[in-house]
Amino acid sequence: MNGLHDMGGMDGFGPVEVEAGEPVFHHAWERRVFGLVAASAARRRIGTTDAFRFAIERMEPSHYLRASYYERWLTAMATLLVEHGVLTRDELVGRAGGSFPLSRPAPLLRIPEPPPAATPRFAVGSAVRVRNEHPRGHTRCPRYVRGRRGTVGRVDGVFPLPDVAAHDDRPCAEPAYGVRFPARELWGDAAAANETIHVDLWESYLEPA
Amino acid sequence: MSAPEDDRDHHHPAPMSDVEVRARALEELLREKGLVDEGFIDAVVSAYANDIGPMNGARVVARAWVDAEYKKRLLADATAAIAELGYGGPQGEHMVVVENTPTVHNVVVCTLCSCYPWPVLGLPPRWYKSAAYRSRMVREPRVLLREMGLDLPESVEIRVWDSSAEIRYLVLPERPAGTEGLDAEALASRLTRDAMIGTARP
Numbered sequence: 001m002n003g004l005h006d007m008g009g010m011d012g013f014g015p016v017e018v019e020a021g022e023p024v025f026h027h028a029w030e031r032r033v034f035g036l037v038a039a040s041a042a043r044r045r046i047g048t049t050d051a052f053r054f055a056i057e058r059m060e061p062s063h064y065l066r067a068s069y070y071e072r073w074l075t076a077m078a079t080l081l082v083e084h085g086v087l088t089r090d091e092l093v094g095r096a097g098g099s100f101p102l103s104r105p106a107p108l109l110r111i112p113e114p115p116p117a118a119t120p121r122f123a124v125g126s127a128v129r130v131r132n133e134h135p136r137g138h139t140r141c142p143r144y145v146r147g148r149r150g151t152v153g154r155v156d157g158v159f160p161l162p163d164v165a166a167h168d169d170r171p172c173a174e175p176a177y178g179v180r181f182p183a184r185e186l187w188g189d190a191a192a193a194n195e196t197i198h199v200d201l202w203e204s205y206l207e208p209a
Numbered sequence: 210m211s212a213p214e215d216d217r218d219h220h221h222p223a224p225m226s227d228v229e230v231r232a233r234a235l236e237e238l239l240r241e242k243g244l245v246d247e248g249f250i251d252a253v254v255s256a257y258a259n260d261i262g263p264m265n266g267a268r269v270v271a272r273a274w275v276d277a278e279y280k281k282r283l284l285a286d287a288t289a290a291i292a293e294l295g296y297g298g299p300q301g302e303h304m305v306v307v308e309n310t311p312t313v314h315n316v317v318v319c320t321l322c323s324c325y326p327w328p329v330l331g332l333p334p335r336w337y338k339s340a341a342y343r344s345r346m347v348r349e350p351r352v353l354l355r356e357m358g359l360d361l362p363e364s365v366e367i368r369v370w371d372s373s374a375e376i377r378y379l380v381l382p383e384r385p386a387g388t389e390g391l392d393a394e395a396l397a398s399r400l401t402r403d404a405m406i407g408t409a410r411p
Contacts, residue, residue: 008320008371009348013341016357022334024258029232031258034332035250036236038257038299042244053322069323069338071228078235087238095234099227140373142320144347156303159375176374178305187348194366197347200374 001107001136002143003057004064009144009187030070037073046080050166054138055079058103079103109137111168112161112204120175120203126152127209128179130201138166141205145197148185149209153198154178161202175203262331263402265296266379269329270405271397273306274384284308287379291329300377301328307370308381309407314361316354316407317370317378318346326377330402337406347371357408380407 007013025031037043037052046052055076059067067075079102081087092100112135122128132147140162156176164172180198183191225233239245269291273280283290287304291297304326307315319325320343325333336342345353350367354360361367370378382404388396403409 005321007340007344010340010344013339013344016336016339016341016345016353018336018357019334024262024332026335027229029229031254032236033232034257035254036239036245039250039253040239040245042239042242045244056322065340068228069335074228074232074235078231081235081239086242086244087235091238092231092234095238096231097234098230100231100234140321142371142373144320154305154376156374156376178376192351192363192367194364195350195369196366197369197371199371200376202374 001054001057001138002134004061005057006143008142030068033070033074033077037077042081042086043077045086046077046084047169048160048165050138050160050162051080052076053162054106054166055103057138058106060101060104063101075101075103106167107136109135109167111137111164120155120177122152122155122175122177122203122206122208124152124155128152128177128206129209130179130205131207133205135163137163139163139205141201142199144186145179145181145199145201148181150179150181150185150199152177153180156200159202161204163202163204177201177203177206179206257327257332261298261328263329263400263405264397265294265331266326266329266402266405267397267400268294268393269296269306269379270381270400271393273381274396275393280381283381291379296328298328300324301326303375303377304329304379305370305376306379306381307368309383309410311383312364313366313368314354314407315368315370315378315380316346316350317372317380318343319372320344320347321373324372324377326379329379330405334402354408359409380405382411385411 056072059075078092082089129149130145130147156178158173159176161172161174178198179201180196183195183197186197273283283306287306291304309315323333323338347369350369351361372378400411401409404411
């Protein structure tokens with residue numbers, strides 16, 4: 001989905017603020033949410049990492065922007081537990097004594113059928129173009145490379161296609177690649193000639209250039 | 210993991226924030242349903258809070274600095290070479306190490322979320338997860354690195370690695386001049402997390 005999470009190249013967020021001597025967790029609740037997501041039996045009821053990421057992406061946009069990293073984890077976890085019938089929204093709201101914002105429902109989707117995993121279509125050095133597609137569901141193809149031309153720098157093996165794995169429990173592995181883009185291909189002639197951006201992309205996202 | 214009350218009663222006398230209330234509500238409900246395995250959660254959280262961090266990556270880098278054969282293996286198959294030192298696990302199953310040289314500087318970002326090589330660097334700092342870092346590093350790396358304190362000569366090529374799929378990246382910085390007499394342990398203690406993300410030099 002073309003959501004706020006797909007931030008590459010956006011303007012307006014200001015300077016990067018670095019906290020000196022930052023602790024691993026800032027609050028005890030962050031430790032607990034990390035533990036619930038990383039290691040609880042409940043986590044194993046709510047599907048793949050891709051489904052979890054999509055639940056974060058489905059957060060109401062202003063909530064996504066306001067929320068800290070672990071608040072996003074909390075929201076995604078609660079959303080998926082409700083969607084999988086482990087908890088109800090009423091239980092959460094009641095126990096929290098007020099509101100418990102969840103992510104928006106997933107849209108009705110047409111999930112792509114990837115070709116059966118086979119030998120990689122591209123090799124190191126292949127010229128490729130990223131397909132200009134805008135799926136409504138989960139994808140790991142950032143907007144800032146869609147339609148752009150790059151060169152395969154690595155062939156990484158075969159991994160489940162997130163566009164399927166986030167939504168559907170069926171085999172969907174296909175080759176993935178490291179693709180190199182000159183900064184000028186992405187950002188125009190004002191970009192430096194000696195900068196490259198390397199993005200990791202599944203075969204379904206690519207076509208021969 | 211400490212009992213939930215500790216945080217509120219002993220360290221934060223202020224009322225609980227909304228998000229803390231929600232976190233407690235979720236945890237209580239899951240515990241009542243028998244879906245919280247306390248011992249396992251405690252062990253995992255404690256490992257990331259105390260044992261898994263940039264010191265692991267520093268040992269990998271320092272070893273590569275003092276052992277040319279190890280460095281070759283690290284650049285050829287980082288996951289296996291890192292496993293030689295005992296490091297691996299979630300978010301480190303498919304590692305790639307990218308090497309800085311006098312003419313090439315590497316830096317890592319995740320524009321879509323906050324992917325990060327947990328076994329060698331631990332959990333990511335807030336700035337790595339921030340909208341500012343995620344949006345800007347792919348667009349204006351030289352400017353952003355300068356803002357963050359790393360002023361690279363215009364002649365140095367910058368390679369930005371957006372970890373958008375399953376690969377997780379570790380930067381192999383250049384060994385600083387004047388460290389020829391130091392052993393791996395001393396070298397590792399000089400390395401910072403940011404040098405292995407690529408926003409600083411050691």
